[in-house]
Amino acid sequence: MTFEEYLVSKKISKEKFAKAEPERFEEWKVLFDQMHPESFTMHKKFFLNPVRRKYHL
DSSP states (O other): OOHHHHHHHTTBOHHHHHHHOHHHHHHHHHHHHHSOHHHHHHHTHHHHHHHHHHTBO
């Protein structure tokens, strides 16, 4: 699974997220590439919902 596919599964718009917060987007992308998707979800659990609300797909 790629980071872009992960964002779609979490209903987060890649374009909106990358444009509005490029530093966070890149940080998450690098981190995601180093972890299993479930581990990433657990690591960023409390940050996913606010990002989803801001950049809804």
